[in-house]
Amino acid sequence: MKHINLLIILFLTLIFADSCQKMEPIAVIPEPLECSPKKGHFSLDEETFLCFSNFPEDKRDIQNTIREQYTKFFKLRPNLGDAESAGKNSILFEVNQKNDKSLGDEGYELTITGRRIVARANSAAGLFYAFQTLKQMSYGSLLADGGKPTIPCAKIKDRPRFAYRGAHLDVSRHFFDTDYIKKYLDRMAVYKLNKFHWHLTDDHGWRIQIDKYPALTQKGAWRPERSKWDTLHPVLPDEPMTYGGFYTKDQVREIIAYAAARNIDVIPEIEIPGHCSAILAAYPQFACDNYPYTVAVGPYWPPKAIMCAGNDGVLEFYKDVLQEVAELFPYPYIHIGGDEAFNDNWQVCPKCQQRIADKQLKDEMALQQWLMNEIEKYLKKLDKKAIIWDDIVSEDMVNMSTIMSWQDPKAAVIAANHGNDIIRCPTSHCYFNFYQDDPEKEPLAMTGLITLEKAYSFDPMPAGLSDKAKQHILGGQCNLWTEFINTPEQADYMIYPRICALAECVWTDPSHKDWKKFQNKVEMHTAFRKR
Ligand SMILES: [Zn+2]
Structure with a gap:
């Protein structure tokens, strides 16, 4: 009997965990080059750390814009930090010390887990775009009842077709x-x-x-x-x-x-x-x-x-x-x-x-x-x-x-x-x-x-x-x-x-363009703009 109870609890836990961690829709415009959605989401709150690493001196203006937009957009005052303080409940924006050719001048890589977010790029521009992607990924949560900002878990690699x-x-x-x-x-x-x-x-x-x-x-x-x-x-x-x-x-x-x-x-x-x-x-x-x-x-x-x-x-x-x-x-x-x-x-x-x-x-x-x-x-x-x-x-x-x-x-x-x-x-x-x-x-x-x-x-x-x-x-x-x-x-x-x-x-590369999907994304963006 004891074992059966344990099995039932385990079964219920698995079902519950699965229903809580379903894939959430991602509606980013323009469509990223590679995007693999994962289960779960990252929640932003008053405790979240916003961390910057290796920003060039002459691009501090872009770093400041990310910070200002974060505050205005999410209506949250971030705790500021660097690579060292980028642990649990943090978003790290890091300029690569070694150039990653696959990202080019304006591309970026995003790893979003339930624990933290890491954005990497060869330039401040790439990180600015990583942040624009994150903002758009939160539209769904901000449109929902309660409107607490969350970002679906995913792995994204992105760069533009044209300069x-x-x-x-x-x-x-x-x-x-x-x-x-x-x-x-x-x-x-x-x-x-x-x-x-x-x-x-x-x-x-x-x-x-x-x-x-x-x-x-x-x-x-x-x-x-x-x-x-x-x-x-x-x-x-x-x-x-x-x-x-x-x-x-x-x-x-x-x-x-x-x-x-x-x-x-x-x-x-x-x-x-x-x-x-x-x-x-x-x-x-x-x-x-x-x-x-x-x-x-x-x-x-x-x-x-x-x-x-x-x-x-x-x-x-x-x-x-x-x-x-x-x-x-x-x-x-x-x-x-x-x-x-x-x-x-x-x-x-x-x-x-x-x-x-x-x-x-x-x-x-x-x-x-x-x-x-x-x-x-x-x-x-x-x-x-x-x-x-x-x-x-x-x-x-x-x-x-x-x-x-x-x-x-x-x-x-x-x-x-x-x-x-x-x-x-x-x-x-x-x-x-x-x-x-x-x-x-x-x-x-x-x-x-x-x-x-x-x-x-x-x-x-x-x-x-x-x-x-x-x-x-x-x-x-x-x-x-x-x-x-x-x-x-x-x-x-x-x-x-x-x-x-x-x-x-x-x-976006033409092979990734999809008119139907684009229409759905536009609907969400329009709803967000008019909210
Ligand atoms: Zn003349």
């Missing part, structure tokens, strides 16, 4: 303050995106302080406030210019530091030579003609404003501006535009025609190539490299800039075969200002439809490349043009959940 994983934001059509820029960076960081493309200048407003040309922000950053964007009316002479804004250099530095602490590089874009109404409103002497340019209000097509490529002052202007921009931004790349440069004015401008004759250029398109090359040469002197929209790509191009490919993939293939590096953001998959659902039911957006499923089907690697040319595909990004997006809420509405799709397209 360039970006998101773009147009702050010219509508201005977004630094609070929102920081939120945007936070949203990017959760999904392991690491390049912020800041579209700072366009027809509808110049958004960055330039000391040598104060009118750029005194005049070029402001336009009349109009409640509607969908109709174009010219600016009236007595209309107050009250709508707009710009970033001071101190604010720009603040954003760069905030981004760096989240492993995000900031790429400023200064549009050359088109999309320049805001410049010409401030400095009309840089135009080919005497047209009274104003900061643009509302949509119009084609945007005819173009800087005079025959005017030496224009080249000097760009050099001065880029010098100040280069001093501010530490990342080696500056985006210099080059898209939609309608050259009608160049065709009839004596100065531009003189330049074409002097430089023995074939036509106006060659004049743009010449101008972009001059700028590229100047950037080299500043130890910077240029990114240019793919409008400049042609079979006979000489330019060696990095190409941002937004149009037909043919341009990306031509440029990659030519030896240019490529960043892909085709309008077919990556323009998140397009409708995401039936236009009849959606708020006004840019014509075009990119559903979540369509966004998820994006492959940054175009077909038809040799192995050598494939090395030139750096990755991809989503673009958010803000013609029809005038509030932070609307911007969030347009990027979610498509930013999740983009993240998986640029991080």
Whole structure:
């Protein structure tokens, strides 16, 4: 009888233990390279130790972000420690002393048991991503009744497919303050995106302080406030210019530091030579003609404003501006535009025609190539490299800039075969200002439809490349043009959940992508965001 009782207790214990230690669902976006779920979970509480080991001195900002996010996200004040104090009930973030090639620059390894969590990586960036994964793994517990944070046991090994994983934001059509820029960076960081493309200048407003040309922000950053964007009316002479804004250099530095602490590089874009109404409103002497340019209000097509490529002052202007921009931004790349440069004015401008004759250029398109090359040469002197929209790509191009490919993939293939590096953001998959659902039911957006499923089907690697040319595909990004997006809420509405799709397209190996599983994960992430 005694033995039978013991057997029953043992049997019940086994059943109970098993029911307590069932596998919990793991919903990480982007999908990790390898993930083996185990039974049980790690519980976080006031006693949990947060331990850091071997963080490089110059990456303390990332360590601090992990600590701050831990406190804010889990609503727990951690006990801080190092490798020595990383025992029971601890999370250790350790930079490998010996480089583990299988993890690369941004990969990480996570071992989660009921007793402790260990994250290892070759870099602070990898550990930051390990922490983003841990946060997402707790969504299920935080959504459940009681909401006590737990993380399912698992072994994870992860690294990105592409080094360039970006998101773009147009702050010219509508201005977004630094609070929102920081939120945007936070949203990017959760999904392991690491390049912020800041579209700072366009027809509808110049958004960055330039000391040598104060009118750029005194005049070029402001336009009349109009409640509607969908109709174009010219600016009236007595209309107050009250709508707009710009970033001071101190604010720009603040954003760069905030981004760096989240492993995000900031790429400023200064549009050359088109999309320049805001410049010409401030400095009309840089135009080919005497047209009274104003900061643009509302949509119009084609945007005819173009800087005079025959005017030496224009080249000097760009050099001065880029010098100040280069001093501010530490990342080696500056985006210099080059898209939609309608050259009608160049065709009839004596100065531009003189330049074409002097430089023995074939036509106006060659004049743009010449101008972009001059700028590229100047950037080299500043130890910077240029990114240019793919409008400049042609079979006979000489330019060696990095190409941002937004149009037909043919341009990306031509440029990659030519030896240019490529960043892909085709309008077919990556323009998140397009409708995401039936236009009849959606708020006004840019014509075009990119559903979540369509966004998820994006492959940054175009077909038809040799192995050598494939090395030139750096990755991809989503673009958010803000013609029809005038509030932070609307911007969030347009990027979610498509930013999740983009993240998986640029991080996850295609063999691990799974549309059905992705939909389930998005459901959980959406529920978590809206909780
Ligand atoms: Zn001209």
